[in-house]
Amino acid sequence: MRFLIRALAPVFALAVLAAAPARAASTYDIPVIASLTGGGAFLGQEEQQAIQILEKLVNKTGGIHGRKVRFVFHDDQSSPQQAVQLGNEVLAAKPIVVLGTSLVAGCNAMGPLMQSGPVMYCFSPGIHPPAGGYVFTAGVSTFDQAQALVNYFRGRGWTKLALMTSTDATGQDADKGFAKLLAQPANKGITIVAHPHFNPTDVSVSAQIEDVKAAKPQAFIGWAVGAPSATIFRGAVQGGLTVPMGSSGGNMTYAQMHRFAAFLPRELYLPSSVWAVNGDPRVKLDPAVAKKQKEFFAAFAADGKKPDEGSILGWDPATIVVDALRKLPAKATAAQLRDYLLKVKGIAGVNGVYDFAASPQRGLTLKNIIVSVWDAKADTWKVVAAPTGLPLK
Numbered sequence: 182m183r184f185l186i187r188a189l190a191p192v193f194a195l196a197v198l199a200a201a202p203a204r205a206a207s208t209y210d211i212p213v214i215a216s217l218t219g220g221g222a223f224l225g226q227e228e229q230q231a232i233q234i235l236e237k238l239v240n241k242t243g244g245i246h247g248r249k250v251r252f253v254f255h256d257d258q259s260s261p262q263q264a265v266q267l268g269n270e271v272l273a274a275k276p277i278v279v280l281g282t283s284l285v286a287g288c289n290a291m292g293p294l295m296q297s298g299p300v301m302y303c304f305s306p307g308i309h310p311p312a313g314g315y316v317f318t319a320g321v322s323t324f325d326q327a328q329a330l331v332n333y334f335r336g337r338g339w340t341k342l343a344l345m346t347s348t349d350a351t352g353q354d355a356d357k358g359f360a361k362l363l364a365q366p367a368n369k370g371i372t373i374v375a376h377p378h379f380n381p382t383d384v385s386v387s388a389q390i391e392d393v394k395a396a397k398p399q400a401f402i403g404w405a406v407g408a409p410s411a412t413i414f415r416g417a418v419q420g421g422l423t424v425p426m427g428s429s430g431g432n433m434t435y436a437q438m439h440r441f442a443a444f445l446p447r448e449l450y451l452p453s454s455v456w457a458v459n460g461d462p463r464v465k466l467d468p469a470v471a472k473k474q475k476e477f478f479a480a481f482a483a484d485g486k487k488p489d490e491g492s493i494l495g496w497d498p499a500t501i502v503v504d505a506l507r508k509l510p511a512k513a514t515a516a517q518l519r520d521y522l523l524k525v526k527g528i529a530g531v532n533g534v535y536d537f538a539a540s541p542q543r544g545l546t547l548k549n550i551i552v553s554v555w556d557a558k559a560d561t562w563k564v565v566a567a568p569t570g571l572p573l574k
Contacts, residue, residue: 208251209244211502212271214281214291215304215495219259220407223436225283227491228304229254232280232499234484239503246511250503257282261290268294277515278302278502283494284406286350292316298515300522302498306431307354312541315519319498320532321545323429324358326452327404329550330427331362332570333450334400335371339425343375343398345389345413347405351429352378355404374398381409390420400424406431415444425450433457433490433562438555449555451562452570454532454545456493457553461564463573464551469529477531497530501544504528 213232216225232252240249255271257264264287271279278300282288285307292308295301295315303310306320334342344359346352363371375396377389393401401424403413410432417426425448433451456474458464466474477496481488488496505521506513525537525544535544552566566572 207248209246209248209506210251210253210276211499212255212274212276212279213252214255214257214264214267214271214279214287216259216283216287217254217256219257221259221284221287223407223434223440224304224431224491224494225256225259227434227436227489228281228283228495230486231481231488231492231495234480234486235496235499235503238480245503245506252280252499257287259284259287261286264288265290265294272299275299277513277518278506280304280495280498280502284351285354288316288318289350298519300502300515300518302502304494304498306494306543307351309354310542313523314542315515317498317522317542319494320430320543321452321454321547321550322543323354324362325545325547325550326430327355327358327402328362328547329452329552329566329568329570330402330450331368331371333452333552333566333572334425334427335368336566336570336572337400337425339399340370341372341374341397341399343393343396343401344373345377345379345386345393345401345403345405347381347409348378349381349409351406351409352381352404355429359404379409379412381405381412383409383412386412386416387420390416390422393417394420394422398424400427402427404429407437410437411441411444414441414446414449417446418444423447427451430454430490433553435487435489435560436491438557438560442557445555445557450552450565451555452550452552453490453562454493454549455551455568456488456490456531457551457562458564464564464567467529467534470531470533473529473531493531497532500530501525501528501535 255267264282268291283304285305288303288305288308301316303318307323308318310316346355375393379386426446427450430453528535533549537544540546548568553562556563
């Protein structure tokens with residue numbers, strides 16, 4: 182018996198090897214690099230969940246060219262260095278598209294790897310890729326988010342603002358954006374009365390909060406994402422800063438609202454794309470966008486989940502890529518996919534109607550941004566501003 186097993190082992194091995202290509206060919210694999218652990222996991226896990234829900238829907242409707250879609254996830258552990266390593270590993274398989282990663286620093290680190298392809302569709306709104314390239318980015322830009330928030334504050338008569346930003350890539354992007362934003366004629370009446378910085382690894386910002394309080398702002402913007410934003414929220418509440426507060430839309434996740442519940446500001450305003458409208462009759466959406474949102478929320482409800490900002494950062498990019506691959510030839514190249522995406526115009530998503538000509542590499546503009554306030558009792562966000570940040574009555 183042992184002799185027979187040894188004799189047949191090579192045969193079984195050859196059979197397995199022969200079957201491997203057939204199995205690989207039966208699925209359409211799309212690599213996804215996301216921050217599934219580490220500081221960015223609050224977004225990465227939501228992105229993964231959304232894409233897995235989408236995968237089921239795509240495969241129920243025929244997959245891509247008759248092959249089932251399989252999104253293959255790789256965890257960069259919220260590390261730019263790990264994102265680059267994974268990027269290089271994924272490129273060895275010569276994919277035409279890579280989705281991810283979740284954070285600004287990781288996307289910026291991976292971007293140079295994709296200069297000649299494949300297409301990379303980053304989940305972070307905080308990067309600003311050059312027009313015409315292979316790198317695309319999800320959501321409305323952080324600059325437009327900040328502008329909508331400032332528009333809302335100005336509309337409420339809050340013109341003396343304090344701003345706190347981190348010293349990492351997210352904070353540096355914010356500093357550039359707010360400087361450009363406040364230089365606009367429409368914001369000439371806005372004054373930044375204090376602008377302290379902090380290191381994202383700091384455990385306390387009590388000194389910075391005292392400086393903010395001393396400047397007597399009418400509203401405060403603590404622009405950070407994830408754990409650093411918790412440091413700001415906690416410092417503000419413990420330091421007795423009671424003015425309305427705004428922050429990055431990247432914090433608009435249930436995981437964070439629940440985890441930070443004990444020290445969230447009384448009024449926390451967050452900008453986001455129009456996904457958060459969710460049927461609010463005061464905000465008129467394109468009918469095609471409203472339909473996409475209905476399908477989006479229904480898909481999550483069927484899976485027993487509630488979507489948030491992390492969900493949408495994964496959902497729309499994956500949907501756009503799948504739709505493109507369905508329309509392109511079965512053996513499309515990265516260049517063909519890039520050229521197709523560059524010409525996308527008038528395609529509805531949950532975030533709005535995409536127009537990559539008007540907003541290169543992103544497809545969304547300030548017109549796709551609203552502002553919401555967290556309502557802990559209702560366990561959801563309530564829309565307070567129409568697109569561009571105009572306060573609702």
